[in-house]
Amino acid sequence: MPSFPSGRTSKITIGLGVLSLLTACASNGGPPSGNGGSQGVTDTSIKVAGLLTKTSSIGYSTAEAELGAKARFERANAGGGVNGRKIEFLGAENDSMDPATGLAATRRLVEKDGVFAIVPVSAPSFSGMEYLEQRKTPWFGWITNPAQCGLSTAFGYNGCLTPKPGVKLAPWWGEQITAELGGKDKSVWLQGTDTTSSKAGTEAIRQTFSDTGFKITGVANTVPAGAPPQDWLPYVNKVKAASGGGWPDIVASIMSGVKHNNGFYAALKKAGFKGMITDATSYDPKVLADPQSVAALEGVYVGLQVAAFESRSPEVELMKQDLRRTGGQDIVFSQQMAIGYWSADVFLKVLEKTGEDVTRESFLKASDGFSYENAGFGRIAYPRNKTLSSGCGTLVQIVGGGFRVAQELKCVDPVE
């Protein structure tokens, strides 16, 4: 059997070595190159743009947050701006739920459009936070990913929804449920999907429910995340089996897909579950357009981190007025509008505190020790809420194809 000389192969090996060396011979990087601290700021204006998941292959969209931010900025501009500077809002980029696209869009906003800050950000797959941290570019939005917590430039209007493992979450959800059901001696089943992030989520919620005093009958991270199961029967049977053949009082779903939740709830009801179902995602008027979803969601309680549009507080009324002025009289309010609105609101408040001399450094400095309360979303304080949830939430119930405020917005401290 003829064998081939391996000289070339060894050349390849050497080549590979060189390749690795080329990248490896370097030591860790030095400080990032500085960037214009007053980029996007003129005497009369401040340039701002958002980053949202406007479209995605799964249909998830946060596009309406753009309208919310725009409405808030328009009101600020109508009132003469902040310290004489009007907000020049460029609209929002679309990351289409793809990290690479989001990163490219972030770069475009910072380096090409030259914005001062990115407001609002509401994109579950956003991965530009380290880039923005390097460039000291502040961003405001809905912080749902623990990797975004604790950064100097990341500002969640809601604080940090899921803190890093080990940090305690404020048990507002459990407290609101207790208030609604009138007692703490409740048993709870927690349903998540079969991924590490969902596991982290269920674990955090499990902690707060325990803190509240609920009895946890089971935590299941069993449902495939990629596509909802065609058949929910086995998952529902497990809920029942865990409580010794009966049902738990409460089933809480930490699954993020609307199709996941609707399928699960419909199956629970089909199997005869009569207790409380609660989640954090179903406050969505689009869902109520579908009779099938309405049937599945009837009676479900939704925990949200803003005041509901159905709330009567003057702050919410003002927001609705602003949204109608910007988006037209017949718009249908959605949670993302509120998220965009309150993200912009918090940004404006920090900007106000910054004063006349606006640079990124002065802005970040002003954010240190910033504290603000508003009935629209609760309260926020930095740097405290860089790593902790704001601990505020509303409990809304879906009744008769509409939303009803079950428990008004309330803020709770974490159990030490």
Add this chain to the structure above:
Amino acid sequence: MTEFISYVLSGLVTGAVFALMASGLTLTYATTGVFNFAHGAVGFTSALVFFELTAGAGWPTWLAGLVAVAAAGPVLGGLLHKVMFRRLAAAGETAQIVATIGLNIALPALGLGLIDLFNEGFGLRLPSVTEGGAARGLGPQPVETWEVAGVVLDSDQLIAFAVALLMAALLWALMSRTPLGLRMRAAVDRRALAELRGVDVDRASAQAWMLGSTLAAVAGVLAVPTLGLDSAAFLVLLFTSATAAVFGRLVSIPVTFAAGLALGVLQNLVAGYGDFAENVTGIRTAVPVLLLFVGLIVFNRSRDRVAGSIAEDPPPPDYLAGLPRWRRILPWGVSLAALLAWTFTIGDSYWVGVVSQGLLLALVFCSFVVVTGIGGMVNLAQAAFATMAALTVGLALDRGLPLGLAIVLGVLAAAAAGVVVALPALRLGGKVLTLATLALALLADQVLFQIPAFGNDTLGWRLPALSLGFTDTDDPRTRVVLLLALIGVVGLLVRNLEHSASGRAILAVRSAPSAAQVIGISATRTKITLFVLSSAVAGLGGVLYGVFNRMITITDMPAAVGFVWLAVVVVQGVRRVAGAVLGGMFMVFVPELLHTFTDSQHLAMALFGLGGVGLAMHPDGILSQAAERRYQRRRRRERAERAKALAEEDVETVDLARTPETSEAPEAPGASVLAVEEPSPIAAEAPSAADALRLEGAVAGYGDTTVLRGVDLAVPAGRVVALLGANGAGKSTTCLAAAGLVPLTAGRVRIDGADVTGLPAHRRAGAGVFLAPEGRGVFPGLTVEENLALLLREDARAEVYDRLPVLAERRAIDAGALSGGEQQILALAPALVRPPRILIADEPSLGLAPLVVEEIFQIFDELRRSGVALLVVEEKAGEVLAMADTVAFMRLGRVVWSGARSEVDDDLLTNAYLGALEAAR
């Protein structure tokens, strides 16, 4: 127990959807040979049509469902067949895989993008797809529920099950009870023979695609209430269905269907009872993927077909071979210099950043150049390699290792992963390998990267910038230079690889795996080398992605991104590093361009995907097109010239005519029975109306090999022409050329004087040509009855059974189970009861018992009497000489002598055979 039964029952409902989807996949693969990775996307698109018609136009569900299934499904299938699948059938397997993967990206994106475009650009108010939007099912809304035997089922489930059963019954009836189904099955069984029997194989393929798409459409409409209009979920549905199809070995629709049902039940049982490995996140999600992988390994290992162990396609010729070296390098040298100049002078930091991102992708794409471009294997796990390496770097840094060492570890980790992926590659090939790499990539995403320590829970890892002393990679200019250098190094590696012994070994393994094995080239080592190298390059790309972005998470480069990468790089040319660079640039600049007028990201995706589809037309990518066109023109000219030269070239003639001295030579036994009355002279005379079949100066061959070098041959009606000649003289090719299976490069074929040179085989069959090809002209997978039904109506079949009782007894048996003689009789039976105009029999007596041969020759005699023109090819002259009216002798692709049987001197004929053997040596 009730629980168990209810899991099984409701699992069957779920399985019905898988079964439908999978049946379409198997059907189209078996009929056309193209494995459609876009099958799920077809289902998605139909579901999208259904959604727009119900939620948008407000049509009643039954009508919308009917349109989505019975109109959108077949129209889409027919259209795709016309635009791409037809061309793909003839393309290499790599092109088939990539094109359908491209389609899988393009179809949903195109549908969603069009909706965006209409809404943005034309102010239409089509409902756009929103999560949880009203993607309803066929049934009432909200669903109604019933309790059946202790199991609660809802209306959507019942409808899904009923429709699936109905479709299965229809499909069964169509395939086994209709002429259409018979033709499709014949085309699956023996494609060339089907053409000879008048089946328009192209049309059968079109029908298969329409039918397959319809099945996907039904599955899509049934699945959409649970899946939602989520193209990613439809892709998951495709994997599950592919698993069922793999269990049916991609051939058997009934087995596929059953496997689909079983998968539904299994998923339920795993969800209900599978408490195994509760702590391993993702393992239950990965059950279908694991099964797919097992199925691929167990059912699809290449057994006899070693040739399929790598995507079988020889690399294209070097179109630029004629150009001097500097001319080949020039365009790239100039571009490189211009890029560097721009980067360091006027290039603004944003655009330099975009270029650096493009170059980063280019580096990742270089890994495709290695494994797909050079190795011919389509690997969908590149994104997993990249993530793997970057996560390893993060983990190593976290453990306190220096960055340089961490990077080396990361690249090594990716290389090790490459070895793991290479293992299935050792026994699998083509689409099966692609599916296996995809399964592994999904396993990595769903299980491996979910390990908390690996991905730092879900936080990901923060990574430092790379410092080169005076500058670091936070500066885009540094990134550009670093990447250019790295791509240069990879380019050199690729060049060395191609020109080295390993490169030749790779080429050998790729073009002819069995031959390579015979001469001792180890396919194993070659394949592993390629995978290791490619995954190391992908890993390096992933590490730099993380370093440039200063962080890496497990979701940054999901497996699905590998689809898009592949589609993009292949369009630009996957065989060269330059193509990878172009691909990287394409991928970053197209969105920049689109961004100026639309927010919709769907259009960019559609464009990327369509690029992959365009590959069906240009398998070597954009880069080589101009050069390719020049090259093709030159080649066509050369080939025509050569054919002409060959036709003019002299072949030594022989004279087989009896001279007076040898006239007493004894006639062959039996010749008196088949006495020749009027031997008709042939050779290059004016076409005579009595010549049923005439070949005039026919030049034909296979690829670059010319076999027929100007064949002149005439077969008059009611005569038997024996075509003799040694092995390799071109007899079978003459038959195939006459029947239309081998196209002529020069010359003519006439039937009854009419020029049929341009007619395809199935049309010539219609014109009365019946070829009984070498071997047996039967469809082994069809029953005797079905074999006959392909050509004969019922009354004619009855006639056959009357005449040939041996077939009547076996009518329900698969033709493949008949004895050789019975097969040959079956092959000729249709000609017996419905005599064709021309019967061509290629070696009809080969391997048959003397008694059977006699029976067959009696059939020929009978046909001659009824006026059929017979061309009988035999290598051994024996029996055929006994009945021939005319003898034609072939040598080196020419008819060198022909004359009446009575004139033939048997000794001279023997000598001619021997002489031909000499000549062949």
